[in-house]
Amino acid sequence: MKSGIRILKANQWKFVKTLITLILTTVLALGSPVSDSMHILQDPQLRYQAAVDAFQEGDLNAALAHLKGVRALLREERNDTILSDYYKLYGTVLHFQLDEREALHYIDSALTLKIELFGNNHLEIAGVYNNLALVYNGLGEYTKSIGYLDLYRRIVEQHFGPKAQDLAKFYFNQSLNYRKTGDYDRAIDYLLKARDIRLQYVDSIHPYIADYYSYIGDNYVNKESWPDALDYYGRAEKIYTKTMDPGHHVYGMHKLHYGTAYLGAKEYDTAKKLFLESLQIRVANFGFFDPQVSFLYRNLAAVENALNEPDSVYYYLQKSLSSLGYFKDRQGFSEVHRYHYLLSTMADLADYFERVHRIDSSYFYWNENLRLIDHLRQSYKNDQAQVLLSASIVPVYEGLLEFGFAQFVKEPGDKWLNFVLSCAQSYRRNSLNLGILDREAIHFAGIPEIAQQREQNMKDSLLAIENRIRKLEDGSGSELMAVYHQQRLEWQDSFENYIKYLEKEYPDYYELKYSNAILTPGAWMRSIANAQLFIHYFYGEKDLYLLASDGKDFFMEKIPDLDLLEGMILDFREGISDPGADAGLNLIQQLGNQLYNKLLSKCFDKWPQTKELVILPDGLLRQIPFSCLTHRNIDGKYRWLIEDVKITYREQFLPSDKPTGSPGKLMAFAPSYEGYPVDTGITGDLAMNDLVRSGYFNLPGAQAEARTVSSIFSGALFLGKEATEAQFKQASDQADILHLSMHACVDHQNPMLSKLLFSHSGQEQEDDYLHAFELYNYRLRARLVVLSACNTGFGELSRGEGTMSLARAFSYAGVPSVVMSLWKIPDDASAAIMVDFYRLLKSGLDKSEALRQAKLRYFQKSIDPQTMHPFYWAGFVLNGSAEPISDASTKLLYAPIWIIAMLFLVSILIWRRKKYSTAGRSG
Numbered sequence: 055m056k057s058g059i060r061i062l063k064a065n066q067w068k069f070v071k072t073l074i075t076l077i078l079t080t081v082l083a084l085g086s087p088v089s090d091s092m093h094i095l096q097d098p099q100l101r102y103q104a105a106v107d108a109f110q111e112g113d114l115n116a117a118l119a120h121l122k123g124v125r126a127l128l129r130e131e132r133n134d135t136i137l138s139d140y141y142k143l144y145g146t147v148l149h150f151q152l153d154e155r156e157a158l159h160y161i162d163s164a165l166t167l168k169i170e171l172f173g174n175n176h177l178e179i180a181g182v183y184n185n186l187a188l189v190y191n192g193l194g195e196y197t198k199s200i201g202y203l204d205l206y207r208r209i210v211e212q213h214f215g216p217k218a219q220d221l222a223k224f225y226f227n228q229s230l231n232y233r234k235t236g237d238y239d240r241a242i243d244y245l246l247k248a249r250d251i252r253l254q255y256v257d258s259i260h261p262y263i264a265d266y267y268s269y270i271g272d273n274y275v276n277k278e279s280w281p282d283a284l285d286y287y288g289r290a291e292k293i294y295t296k297t298m299d300p301g302h303h304v305y306g307m308h309k310l311h312y313g314t315a316y317l318g319a320k321e322y323d324t325a326k327k328l329f330l331e332s333l334q335i336r337v338a339n340f341g342f343f344d345p346q347v348s349f350l351y352r353n354l355a356a357v358e359n360a361l362n363e364p365d366s367v368y369y370y371l372q373k374s375l376s377s378l379g380y381f382k383d384r385q386g387f388s389e390v391h392r393y394h395y396l397l398s399t400m401a402d403l404a405d406y407f408e409r410v411h412r413i414d415s416s417y418f419y420w421n422e423n424l425r426l427i428d429h430l431r432q433s434y435k436n437d438q439a440q441v442l443l444s445a446s447i448v449p450v451y452e453g454l455l456e457f458g459f460a461q462f463v464k465e466p467g468d469k470w471l472n473f474v475l476s477c478a479q480s481y482r483r484n485s486l487n488l489g490i491l492d493r494e495a496i497h498f499a500g501i502p503e504i505a506q507q508r509e510q511n512m513k514d515s516l517l518a519i520e521n522r523i524r525k526l527e528d529g530s531g532s533e534l535m536a537v538y539h540q541q542r543l544e545w546q547d548s549f550e551n552y553i554k555y556l557e558k559e560y561p562d563y564y565e566l567k568y569s570n571a572i573l574t575p576g577a578w579m580r581s582i583a584n585a586q587l588f589i590h591y592f593y594g595e596k597d598l599y600l601l602a603s604d605g606k607d608f609f610m611e612k613i614p615d616l617d618l619l620e621g622m623i624l625d626f627r628e629g630i631s632d633p634g635a636d637a638g639l640n641l642i643q644q645l646g647n648q649l650y651n652k653l654l655s656k657c658f659d660k661w662p663q664t665k666e667l668v669i670l671p672d673g674l675l676r677q678i679p680f681s682c683l684t685h686r687n688i689d690g691k692y693r694w695l696i697e698d699v700k701i702t703y704r705e706q707f708l709p710s711d712k713p714t715g716s717p718g719k720l721m722a723f724a725p726s727y728e729g730y731p732v733d734t735g736i737t738g739d740l741a742m743n744d745l746v747r748s749g750y751f752n753l754p755g756a757q758a759e760a761r762t763v764s765s766i767f768s769g770a771l772f773l774g775k776e777a778t779e780a781q782f783k784q785a786s787d788q789a790d791i792l793h794l795s796m797h798a799c800v801d802h803q804n805p806m807l808s809k810l811l812f813s814h815s816g817q818e819q820e821d822d823y824l825h826a827f828e829l830y831n832y833r834l835r836a837r838l839v840v841l842s843a844c845n846t847g848f849g850e851l852s853r854g855e856g857t858m859s860l861a862r863a864f865s866y867a868g869v870p871s872v873v874m875s876l877w878k879i880p881d882d883a884s885a886a887i888m889v890d891f892y893r894l895l896k897s898g899l900d901k902s903e904a905l906r907q908a909k910l911r912y913f914q915k916s917i918d919p920q921t922m923h924p925f926y927w928a929g930f931v932l933n934g935s936a937e938p939i940s941d942a943s944t945k946l947l948y949a950p951i952w953i954i955a956m957l958f959l960v961s962i963l964i965w966r967r968k969k970y971s972t973a974g975r976s977g
Contacts, residue, residue, distance in 0.1 A: 096127070097127075098124050098127040098128055098131075098133060098136050099133075099136060101120055101123050101124045101127065102120070102121075102124050102136055102139060102140060102143075104120045105117045105118075105120035105121045105124065105143060106143065108120060109143065109146070109147060114147055114150060114151060117143070117147050118144075118147055121140060121143060121144050121147070124136065124140050125140060128140065134167055134170070134171060135171060137167060138164050138167040138168045138171060138178075139164075141160045141161065141163040141164035141167065142160075142161060142164035142168075142181070142182055142185060144160045145157040145158070145159070145160030145161035145163075145164060145185065145189070146161070146185055148160065149161075149185070149188060149189050149192060154189050154192040154193045155193075157189050157192075158186075158189050158190075158193070161182060161185050161186050161189060162186070164182050164185075165179070165182045165183075165186065168182055175209055175212060176209075177209065177210070177213060179209060180205075180206045180209035180210055181206075183202045183203070183205045183206040183209070184202070184203065184206045184223075184224075184227075186199075186202045187199045187200075187202040187203040187206065187227065187231075188227070190202065191227075191230065191231060191234070194234075196231045196232075196234045196235045197235070199231050200228065200231045200232070203224055203227055203228050203231070204228075206224060207221060207224045210224065217251060217254060218251075219251065219252075219254075219255050221248075221251055222248045222249075222251040222252045222262075223248075224248075225244040225245070225247040225248035225251070226244070226245065226248045226266070226269075228244045229241040229242075229244035229245045229248070229269065229273075232244065233272075233273055233276070236276075238273040238274075238276050238277050239277075241273050242270050242273050242274070245266050245269050245270050245273070246266075246270070248266055249263060249266040249267075252266070259292075259293045259296055259297060260293075260297070261293065261294070261297050261298065263293060264289075264290040264293035264294050264297070264308075265290075267286045267287070267289040267290035267293070268286070268287065268290040268308055268311060270286040271283045271284075271285075271286040271287040271290065271311060271312075271315060272311060274286065274315075275311070275314055275315055275318065278318060280315055280318045280319035281319070283315040283318070283319075284312075284315050284316065284319060287308070287311060287312040287315055288312075290308060290312075291308070291312065294308055300335075301335055301338060301339070302335075303335060303336065303339040303340070305335065306331075306332045306334075306335030306336050306339070307332070307346075309328045309329075309331050309332035309335070310328070310329065310332040310346070310349075310350060310353070312328050313325045313326075313327075313328030313329045313332065313353065314353065316328060317353065317356060317357060317360075320360070322357050322360050322361055325353075325357050326354065326357045329350055329353050329354050329357065330354070332350055333347065333350045333351070333354075336350060342376075342377055343377055343378075343379055344377060345377075345378065345395050347377040348374045348375075348377040348378045348395050348396075348399065349374075349395060351370045351371070351373040351374035351377060352370070352371065352374045352395075352398065352399055352402060354366075354370045355367045355370035355371045355374065355402065358370060359406075364406070364409075364410055367406055368403075368406060371399060371402055371403045371406060372403075374395075374399045374402075375396070375399055375400070375403070378395055378396050378399070380396055393426065393430055394447075396426060397423055397426060397427070397447060397450050398450075400419045400420075400422050400423050400426070401419075401420075401423060401449075401450050401453050403415075403419045404416045404417075404419035404420045404423070404453065404457065405453065407419065408457060408460075413461065416457065417457075417473075420453070420454050420457055420458075420473075423450055423454065424454070424476065424477065424480055427447055427450070427480060428480065448594070448595075449594075449595060451477060451480075451481045451592065451594075452592075452594035452595055452596075452597075454477040455474065455477055455478075455592055455594070455599050456594075456597075456612075458470055458473045458474040458477055459474065459599065459610060459612055461473070462474060462610060471608055474601065474610060475601070478590050478592065478601055481592060482590075482670065482705065508552070509552065509556070512548060512549045512552060579603050579605045579606065579608070580605065581605075582603060582604065582605035582668075583605070583666070584605070585663060585664060585665040585666060586604070586605065586664075586665070586666045586667075586668060587602060587603075587604050587657060587661055587664040587666065587667055587668070588602065588603050588604075588605075588668045588670075589601070589602045589654075589657060589667065589668070589669050589670065590602075590670040591653075591669070591670060591671055591672045591673075591675055592672055593616075593672040593673030593674070593675070594616070595616075596614075596616055597612050597613060597614050597616055598612075598613040598616055598619060598673075599611070599612055599613070600612075600613060600653070600657075602657050602660075604661045604664070607660070607661075609656070609657065609660055611656060613652060613653070619652060620674055622645065622648055622649055622652070623649065623674045623675070623677070623678060624674070625645055626642070626645040626646060626649055626678060627674075627677050627678050629641065629642045629645060630642055630678070630679075630682055630923075630924040630925060630928060631876070631877040631925060631929070632925065633920065633923045633925040633926075639919075639922070639923060642682075642923075642924065643684045643692040644692075646682055646683045646684040646692075646694075647683070647684045647685065647686065647692060649678075649683050650683040650684060650685050650695065653675075653680075653683070654680075654683065654695075655685075658685070664699060665698075665699055665700070666699060666700050666701075666702070666902070667680065667699050667700070667701045667702070668702050668703075668704060668936075669701060669702070669703050669704070670703070670704055670705070671703060677876065678876075679701075679876060679924070679928045679929065679931050680695060680701050681694065681695055681696035681701055681906070681909065681928055681931075682694055682695070682696065682924040682928040683695045696906055696909060696910065696928075697910065700902045700903050700905075700906045700936075701902065701906070701931075701932075702901075702902045702932050702933075702934075702936045703931055703932065703933045703934075704933065704934060705862070705865065705933070705934075719769050719770070719788060719789050719790050719791070720763070720764060720767040720768070720769030720770070720789065720790065720791040720792075720793065721769055721770045721771075721772070721785060721786065721788075721789035721791070721792055721793070722760040722761075722763055722764045722769065722770070722771050722772065722793040722794075722795065723760070723772045723777040723781075723782060723792075723793070723794050723795065723796065723812070724756040724757040724759065724760035724761075724772070724773050724774075724777055724795040724796065725756075725774065725777040725778075725796050725811065725812050725813035726757070726773075726774040726775065726777075726813055727797075727811070727813070727814070755881040755882055755884070755885040756795040756796065756842070756881065756885075757773050757774065757795075758885060759795050759842065759884070759885040759888055759889065760773060760793060760795045761773070762885075762889045762892075763793050763888060763889060763892045764793070766889075766892045766893055766896050767791060767892060767896060769789070769791070770785065770789075772785075774813060775813050775815075776813070777796070777812055777813045778812050778813050778815040778822065779812040779815070779822050779823065779824050780815060781812075782812060782824060783824075786832075786834060786836070787832075787833070787834060787835055788835070789834075789835070789836050790835065790836055790837055790838070790939075791836060791837070791838045791839075791840070791939065792834070792836045792838070792839045792840070792869075793840045793842065793888075794810060794839070794840065794841050794842060795842040795884075795888075796810055796811055796812065796842075797810070797811040798810050798811070798841065798860055799811065808825065808826045808860050808863075809823040809824060809825045809826070809860075810823070810824040810841075810860065811823060812824065826860055826863040827863075829860075829863035829864060829866065829867045832867040832868075833867060833868050834864070834867045834868050834869055835868075836869050837869070837870055837871060837935075837939060838869070838870075838871045838872075838873070838901065838939055839864045839869045839871070839872050839873070840872075840873040840888065840891075841860065841861060841864075841872065841873065841874045841875065842873075842875075842884055842888050860874070861874035861933055865933065865934065869934070870934050870935040871901055871932065871933070871934040871935045871936070871939075872932075872933045872934055873891075873901070873905065873930055873931070873932050873933075874930070874931060874933060875929045875930055875931075876929045876930075876931060877925070877929050879925075879926070879929045879930070880926060883912065883921070883926040883927065884930075886912055887908045887909060887912050887927060887930060888908075890907070890908035890911050890912070891904050891905055891908040891930075894907050894908060895938075895939060898938055899938065900936050900937055900938045901932055901935070901936050901937070901938070901939065902932050902936035903936075905930060905931075905932050909927045909928070909930070912926070912927045913926070913927050
């Protein structure tokens with residue numbers, strides 16, 4: 055905490071110095087008394103200009119201080135022109151501080167106000183569009199960034215024509231977006247257009263032109279088109295040698311990229327020469343302890359590996375580790391500069407030791423990677439940062455499992471089984487599951503709110519410093535880099551000390567959240583029920599890995615040809631989710647059988663008596679229901695997998711089913727959509743408009759379904775106009791079962807904006823949409839949520855995170871069991887399956903078996919052969935705990951005891967009556 059005070063005081067002193075400098079500068083320039091210079095601080099226009107000057111000089115703290123002063127002055131005397139400029143600049147400063155969500159809020163406010171002031175086609179609006187594009191690029195929403203840049207271009211062209219100098223900036227920024235989306239050809243085309251415009255205003259050997267050529271080379275490297283990459287890097291090289299100091303860090307970065315192209319072209323000697331030149335420049339500018347220095351050493355190791363020089367490979371990889379601040383004799387990672395570089399370098403070292411048959415050393419570095427991953431996941435709890443982390447570490451997990459698989463095949467036993475299981479459990483600790491664990495820890499351990507807030511503040515501060523360091527990684531601002539590194543060390547020290555305090559004062563909280571306990575193979579397998587088969591899939595870059603256990607034995611398999619498997623999955627998904635597709639029922643069964651043979655056949659060959667599957671899916675496997683895979687009977691006919699086994703899906707590695715007791719209170723919501731503001735409230739919402747056009751918007755069977763299920767489990771019912779978002783937020787935390795029979799819209803570009811549609815209420819405080827991001831701020835007591843809606847389990851796939859769906863948002867809110875849909879299920883089929891599901895659930899069946907029987911009843915009693923198509927019955931799946939929610943089975947269990955007890959009481963009464971009767975006669 056002392057370090058935090060020092061940082062705070064330093065920031066305050068920096069602001070004071072900025073303020074004093076501003077006053078003295080004004081006094082000296084104007085020769086006016088100090089009281090006149092203070093007028094700057096009281097004039098919003100002058101104060102705003104001071105903020106602009108500070109921003110242009112790169113002093114973001116001073117800019118923010120001036121902007122806060124502008125806002126205070128505008129509260130007293132509003133000036134919309136200055137206010138709109140304030141919103142725009144404030145958002146831009148936040149963008150440079152990597153606070154993109156908050157930046158978006160302010161720049162959106164600037165856009166609204168400037169359109170009111172200047173109309174839609176003013177150059178002021180173009181500037182805001184450009185800033186919005188930058189923010190969306192920072193958020194990784196490249197499609198939206200592309201759209202706003204196009205709006206910027208149209209306005210600039212209207213004012214200055216298609217060759218305006220500002221359009222060079224547009225084409226350059228647009229090329230960055232297309233590169234991020236993988237459209238390298240279009241990115242190259244836009245860079246060439248930017249070059250052509252610049253050439254009208256600058257000489258052909260201007261550094262701008264060299265930059266464009268260098269970026270074009272980068273895109274050709276991404277395409278692995280080495281001759282083209284070398285051509286454009288060569289053009290950039292000719293300009294840089296004429297216009298730039300040979301020791302400049304930008305020239306050093308160019309040599310790094312140029313060398314990468316030569317490495318790809320297998321011209322190793324030239325690649326090595328360029329890497330060594332780049333390394334010399336980098337060290338001269340920024341010193342040895344620098345992330346790019348580490349990266350250069352890794353590239354040199356790659357060259358030596360290609361030249362089959364193992365000693366040199368080891369030397370350069372050790373140098374790479376050292377330049378990141380990692381040393382084997384240290385216990386922690388607090389002095390490491392860039393964690394993802396360290397992960398990659400340790401993975402390279404582990405591969406190297408495996409190639410030279412030093413398995414113990416390879417094992418050490420893979421375990422170090424596991425330790426580092428756990429350290430990273432504990433250190434930063436920002437959701438966006440966790441998702442990015444998960445995507446970057448998936449290749450590391452693939453290396454871990456590849457190594458563990460190979461060793462297990464050579465040497466079956468507990469050591470390698472435990473290693474593989476540790477990798478699999480660590481992989482499942484993604485950001486959403488950590489968030490669920492976080493909430494469970496807070497709920498059960500009773501940690502005070504002030505302690506939670508202090509912990510979160512420390513993590514936020516660490517994340518902010520990490521973002522600033524990342525922003526400066528290109529080499530600019532080396533003095534700031536040193537300051538930020540020192541701040542990070544101080545905050546990490548404070549945070550680690552606070553975790554030790556939590557371990558001492560709140561041991562239950564620490565154990566749940568920070569202990570990183572890994573289940574042993576024995577403990578994991580003992581938790582698996584009889585006749586239950588537990589299967590975990592890991593979706594890598596090239597292969598699919600399968601880990602399975604029945605509680606007594608263990609099986610692991612690597613399934614190759616991932617591209618072929620993906621094609622099969624996509625074809626199968628298209629066939630089962632669209633009855634109008636070309637794929638007939640027989641073809642679907644054939645595809646289902648092919649997938650069964652790929653994904654499950656070896657497991658069922660090993661464990662033919664399996665009656666229940668518990669599946670941890672990954673990648674595209676999340677988008678198909680395993681229930682409609684098929685296997686062949688003895689007579690050769692296809693048989694749906696649902697006919698023989700029940701299937702549950704989970705995100706956590708450990709089976710954690712617990713009996714849920716009596717059913718408690720059910721709440722059912724079934725909105726009506728009459729009078730919905732389709733033309734105004736959902737403009738631009740393609741998913742919503744598609745519902746309207748397709749005729750799916752009204753759900754005539756939804757309210758009847760809600761009435762029926764609420765009569766099965768007596769509970770509250772909200773129909774039509776009563777089924778509002780406000781009502782849900784007010785009452786839902788009292789429900790044990792939540793049944794939501796309504797529309798859902800999935801936003802694939804921004805999954806957090808996926809939403810459930812309630813009745814239109816007209817209330818200003820609610821927009822009638824329950825978004826996924828809102829659920830992340832809830833703590834629901836419900837033990838079962840049934841999303842009888844469209845696409846609730848179908849969302850954007852994020853590597854290492856799974857499907858970012860509405861169903862997962864409910865899981866994050868603390869719900870242990872969620873029934874969700876994988877596509878748009880017809881209204882009548884949905885109602886029939888749901889009603890049977892609740893009746894079977896009430897009878898005492900567990901959730902998984904109740905859902906299975908409801909599906910079987912639907913297609914077994916279907917008169918129309920078309921409704922046997924999986925489209926009608928396979929879309930609902932259960933994620934989470936499968937235990938019974940009704941106490942009916944418990945009553946049956948205790949029935950014999952009650953009967954015996956009653957017989958005992960009756961026998962006592964008969965005996966007493968006979969006794970008193972005998973006594974009476976003798977008297």
